[in-house]
Amino acid sequence: MSDVVLSIRGLSVEIPTRAGVVRPVDGVSYDIRAGEILGIVGESGAGKSMAGNAVIGLLTPPARIAAGEIWLNGNRIDQLKGDAMRRLRGKQIGMVFQDPLTSLNPLLSIGDQLTETMLTHLPISRAEAEKRAVAALEEVGIPGAAERIGSYPHEFSGGMRQRVVIALALCAEPSLIIADEPTTALDVSVQAQIIALLKRLCRDRGTAVMLITHDMGVIAEAADRVAVMYAGRLAELGDVRDVLTRPQHPYTDGLMASTPLASQGKARLHQIEGAMPRLTNIPQGCPFHPRCSYAQDKCRAAPAPEITGGHAACWFPLIAEKVS
Amino acid sequence: MALISVKNLTRVFDVSKPWLNRVIERRAKAYLTAVSDVSFDVQERSTYALVGESGSGKSTIGRMLVGLLRPTEGTVEINGVNLATESDAATVDKIRSDIQMIFQDPFASLNPRWRVRDIIVEPVVARGGDATGLAEKLLEQVGLSALDAGKFPHEFSGGQRQRICIARALSSEPKLIVCDEPTSALDVSVQAQVLNLMSDLKDDFGLTYVLISHDLTVVQHMADRIGVLYLGRLVEEACPEDLFANTKHPYTKMLLEAAPRMDGFGREAELPEGEIPDPINPPSGCAFHPRCPVATDICRRERPEMRKLGDIRVACHLAE
Amino acid sequence: MSDMTQKIPQKSRVRLFLDSDIFYAFKRSPVAVASTIVVSILILSALFAPLIAPTNPFDPASLNLMNGFTGPMAPNAFTGETFLLGTDDQGRDVFSTILYGMRVSLFVGVAAVLFAMVLGITLGLISGYVGGWTETIIMRTADVQLTFPSILVAMLIFGVAKGFTPVEYRDQMAIWVLIVAIGLSDWVQFARVVRGATLVEKRKEYVEAARLIGRTPFAIMLRHILPNVLSPVLVIATISLALAIIAEATLSFLGVGAPPTQPSLGTLIRIGQGFLFSGEWWILLFPAVTLLALALSVNLLGDWLRDALNPRLR
Numbered sequence: 040m041s042d043v044v045l046s047i048r049g050l051s052v053e054i055p056t057r058a059g060v061v062r063p064v065d066g067v068s069y070d071i072r073a074g075e076i077l078g079i080v081g082e083s084g085a086g087k088s089m090a091g092n093a094v095i096g097l098l099t100p101p102a103r104i105a106a107g108e109i110w111l112n113g114n115r116i117d118q119l120k121g122d123a124m125r126r127l128r129g130k131q132i133g134m135v136f137q138d139p140l141t142s143l144n145p146l147l148s149i150g151d152q153l154t155e156t157m158l159t160h161l162p163i164s165r166a167e168a169e170k171r172a173v174a175a176l177e178e179v180g181i182p183g184a185a186e187r188i189g190s191y192p193h194e195f196s197g198g199m200r201q202r203v204v205i206a207l208a209l210c211a212e213p214s215l216i217i218a219d220e221p222t223t224a225l226d227v228s229v230q231a232q233i234i235a236l237l238k239r240l241c242r243d244r245g246t247a248v249m250l251i252t253h254d255m256g257v258i259a260e261a262a263d264r265v266a267v268m269y270a271g272r273l274a275e276l277g278d279v280r281d282v283l284t285r286p287q288h289p290y291t292d293g294l295m296a297s298t299p300l301a302s303q304g305k306a307r308l309h310q311i312e313g314a315m316p317r318l319t320n321i322p323q324g325c326p327f328h329p330r331c332s333y334a335q336d337k338c339r340a341a342p343a344p345e346i347t348g349g350h351a352a353c354w355f356p357l358i359a360e361k362v363s
Numbered sequence: 364m365a366l367i368s369v370k371n372l373t374r375v376f377d378v379s380k381p382w383l384n385r386v387i388e389r390r391a392k393a394y395l396t397a398v399s400d401v402s403f404d405v406q407e408r409s410t411y412a413l414v415g416e417s418g419s420g421k422s423t424i425g426r427m428l429v430g431l432l433r434p435t436e437g438t439v440e441i442n443g444v445n446l447a448t449e450s451d452a453a454t455v456d457k458i459r460s461d462i463q464m465i466f467q468d469p470f471a472s473l474n475p476r477w478r479v480r481d482i483i484v485e486p487v488v489a490r491g492g493d494a495t496g497l498a499e500k501l502l503e504q505v506g507l508s509a510l511d512a513g514k515f516p517h518e519f520s521g522g523q524r525q526r527i528c529i530a531r532a533l534s535s536e537p538k539l540i541v542c543d544e545p546t547s548a549l550d551v552s553v554q555a556q557v558l559n560l561m562s563d564l565k566d567d568f569g570l571t572y573v574l575i576s577h578d579l580t581v582v583q584h585m586a587d588r589i590g591v592l593y594l595g596r597l598v599e600e601a602c603p604e605d606l607f608a609n610t611k612h613p614y615t616k617m618l619l620e621a622a623p624r625m626d627g628f629g630r631e632a633e634l635p636e637g638e639i640p641d642p643i644n645p646p647s648g649c650a651f652h653p654r655c656p657v658a659t660d661i662c663r664r665e666r667p668e669m670r671k672l673g674d675i676r677v678a679c680h681l682a683e
Numbered sequence: 684m685s686d687m688t689q690k691i692p693q694k695s696r697v698r699l700f701l702d703s704d705i706f707y708a709f710k711r712s713p714v715a716v717a718s719t720i721v722v723s724i725l726i727l728s729a730l731f732a733p734l735i736a737p738t739n740p741f742d743p744a745s746l747n748l749m750n751g752f753t754g755p756m757a758p759n760a761f762t763g764e765t766f767l768l769g770t771d772d773q774g775r776d777v778f779s780t781i782l783y784g785m786r787v788s789l790f791v792g793v794a795a796v797l798f799a800m801v802l803g804i805t806l807g808l809i810s811g812y813v814g815g816w817t818e819t820i821i822m823r824t825a826d827v828q829l830t831f832p833s834i835l836v837a838m839l840i841f842g843v844a845k846g847f848t849p850v851e852y853r854d855q856m857a858i859w860v861l862i863v864a865i866g867l868s869d870w871v872q873f874a875r876v877v878r879g880a881t882l883v884e885k886r887k888e889y890v891e892a893a894r895l896i897g898r899t900p901f902a903i904m905l906r907h908i909l910p911n912v913l914s915p916v917l918v919i920a921t922i923s924l925a926l927a928i929i930a931e932a933t934l935s936f937l938g939v940g941a942p943p944t945q946p947s948l949g950t951l952i953r954i955g956q957g958f959l960f961s962g963e964w965w966i967l968l969f970p971a972v973t974l975l976a977l978a979l980s981v982n983l984l985g986d987w988l989r990d991a992l993n994p995r996l997r
Contacts, residue, residue: 057704057707082550082551082552082553083521083550196638198638199638226416226417226577226638226639227416227577227579227618227621227622228416228617228618228621228635228638228639229635229638230621230623231620231621231622231623231632231634231635232634232635234623235631235632235634253550253551254623255551255625256622256623256624256625256627257623259623259624259625259626259627259628260623260624260627260628260629260630260632279628280628283625283626283628284626293552294551294552295625297551297552297554297555298551298555298580298625299555299558299580299581299583299584300580300625305562305584307559307562308555308558308559308584309555310552310555310556310559311552311555312556314520314522314523314552314553315520315550429895430895431891431894431895456897459895459896459897460896462895463895464891464892464895466888466891466892467888468888471887471888471889472887472888472889472891472892473889474889474907474910474911475911476910476911477910478693485892485893485896485898486896489893489896489897489898489902490896490897513693513694514693514694515699528892531892535896
């Protein structure tokens with residue numbers, strides 16, 4: 040397929056620790072196509088951010104890619120080092136993090152930061168870059184962009200800062216944006232604005248977006264496809280509507296049922312017993328089996344199967360009319 | 364009678380720069396009105412929820428309810444006793460032991476150097492009570508094991524720590540627990556466990572909850588009555604059915620529209636206007652008017668009074 | 684009660700320490716292990732000086748002036764006795780004087796650091812937790828004190844105290860004055876670090892939980908905050924110990940410290956430097972090397988501790 044922007048194949052990340060080598064990401068594979076938002080959802084410790092960091096070469100040592108391949112626009116990038124990775128990061132991959140202040144230089148005006156980024160990565164003149172900087176700020180909905188181009192990051196509110204970061208991530212015209220919990224630090228009303236902005240930019244420019252979040256609601260509204268992660272592995276991967284309305288993996292099913300819904304009233308919430316295993320203590324076989332009410336001997340013995348046919352990595356995927 | 368009665372509660376913080384900076388930069392003192400003229404009652408054995416975004420003053424109200432902060436103006440009465448002015452030490456002590464709090468961050472709310480047993484029984488021991496075997500009993504009641512009493516907090520996950528916090532809150536046999544964002548640091552599946560536990564304990568112990576949250580779905584699931592706060596002011600108060608189906612205040616409407624929905628596939632939400640204003644210089648009249656789609660002249664001039672529309676209380680000139 | 688609690692297995696503090704990351708990191712750091720071994724050997728030999736030292740250099744009865752200026756490992760020309768590290772002008776065994784001198788140095792160093800620590804922790808906790816004017820007064824005092832070099836402060840205190848002490852008690856008092864002088868010039872950094880850590884801790888919710896149940900500020904500071912601000916204190920205490928030992932040596936070298944009747948390593952170095960140019964190098968060299976080894980290994984240990992307790996710096 041020509042329009043696959045990012046392709047991850049069997050990616051594993053390892054961290055050597057005192058208690059042995061742990062694998063926060065274990066054999067994860069997914070693709071993101073141009074103009075598509077892939078939501079990566081999971082609870083804390085699921086390895087969702089770690090996979091994103093592996094793509095942009097930002098794993099903190101001693102964490103390292105132990106296996107697998109990462110392809111970006113047909114080029115293999117998991118073995119790139121130092122400078123080559125940095126150039127790629129600015130040019131082809133844009134990044135938006137939870138805390139906008141980590142991506143902005145507090146000592147440079149936002150106009151300078153935008154212009155510098157463009158001059159580094161695009162063959163344009165300074166005058167052209169300055170013109171495009173204003174356009175970029177207008178595009179992300181900053182009122183009075185021309186006047187505010189000389190302002191510094193601290194002069195913006197949280198929501199506006201996140202817009203600046205998005206403008207910065209987009210200004211070198213990357214083919215992929217990795218957004219790691221971009222709205223977690225923001226209020227509900229601002230979150231809705233930022234999500235709408237990401238959706239619009241992705242659609243208009245054909246940029247691929249990896250949207251990492253713990254919020255199922257955000258995924259439902261923003262993503263085209265969703266990857267559900269559990270204990271470093273993919274539990275389920277598929278079209279967002281299919282996965283959320285007809286989950287085949289018992290974990291996704293439990294996750295959906297444990298979210299309070301308007302329709303439910305005061306009835307007890309469904310709960311998945313226990314908690315995500317610690318990395319040092321991931322169970323044999325399917326990592327979810329100790330918490331799974333459908334688990335059978337096979338689940339305890341053999342690792343969960345690859346996702347084939349349906350969308351769940353499960354020996355006994357739930358079928359539409361599940362027995363409850 | 365209401366267990367808690369809050370009247371005209373106001374809290375102002377002095378956010379001025381240090382004296383020397385003010386003199387040099389020729390700045391006046393700066394004040395932030397975190398809570399402004401808020402009144403509500405909480406019935407015994409009910410769950411009252413305060414919702415709002417950042418800067419809405421919900422946590423400040425929570426801290427005033429339990430006595431961690433003194434009101435600038437207005438009163439908080441618990442069982443008819445105003446803790447800020449009550450002089451009888453025995454009465455104050457009695458009321459204080461009736462109030463407990465659960466905090467947002469399960470990693471900061473347990474002293475990392477204390478064993479779980481000592482943490483849980485502290486409210487009892489501090490009053491000179493006998494705490495024999497209490498920690499073990501409470502741990503089992505919140506779904507942990509009595510064997511956990513000898514461990515330190517770092518050996519537990521976030522959800523388990525929140526259970527320990529709940530056990531500590533229960534140890535002094537309180538009537539009222541103020542829960543400040545009790546599940547917002549937790550994952551969804553763990554949140555469900557904690558919310559279920561809270562519901563069970565409420566019935567078992569006859570508790571009253573004040574639940575502070577930004578999460579509408581949690582509030583809707585738990586609360587008997589919901590107060591919506593915006594910029595330190597109570598803008599609407601209703602039972603969940605009314606609030607979600609028969610919304611009166613434009614801010615509440617905006618909040619409900621903006622919240623992401625699990626079934627909102629590809630939804631193009633009607634986007635909220637602007638952002639929350641600076642609480643040091645709040646807008647004139649109704650604080651919401653700059654973002655309000657239906658605001659008129661009177662909204663810019665006059666701050667709306669709290670009005671009763673049936674069972675709903677709303678502070679909006681135009682609501683009907 | 685206890686039959687219930689006793690059934691519950693509870694890891695002891697020692698067990699927890701042996702399982703901790705700090706101890707694991709310690710075992711894997713050659714520098715930390717080596718400096719700990721050196722420090723332990725030095726401290727133990729100072730503690731058991733009377734058992735190890737061949738002579739008691741301060742017992743006039745055991746001294747023989749004929750043994751003066753004997754070189755290390757060489758028999759004395761008159762008496763034929765040999766001394767491991769030689770003797771000084773009065774025939775005192777240098778090895779023994781070093782062992783006894785180290786006792787004085789370590790005692791002064793440890794006592795001064797403890798004094799500075801108690802003072803600094805108390806003032807730091809109070810200023811951090813109470814705030815307001817109390818904080819302003821304490822911290823401004825600290826600022827003012829920092830503008831004086833600490834040796835100068837110590838000499839000033841020493842000089843003033845000497846003026847008030849009757850002549851016959853001066854030698855006895857000298858050690859205690861030294862401790863107070865070094866301690867007073869050293870409390871500021873403890874106070875600053877503790878105040879900083881207290882400001883962080885007091886905002887945490889466990890402190891609010893304690894306030895909520897009506898714990899007094901004193902109980903909160905002592906039982907809740909103090910245990911959580913001790914790890915940076917430990918680092919500073921270790922580094923301060925090295926500095927205090929050097930400060931004591933400096934003062935003694937300048938002649939305002941430990942008296943010749945109770946010589947510390949600094950006093951020994953002062954005595955020894957008089958003989959350097961007449962060829963009796965051992966009287967200076969061995970005390971100096973001992974001081975270096977002591978201060979360096981304590982310092983290395985402090986540096987390692989700082990890195991180990993502060994993962995962000997790694």
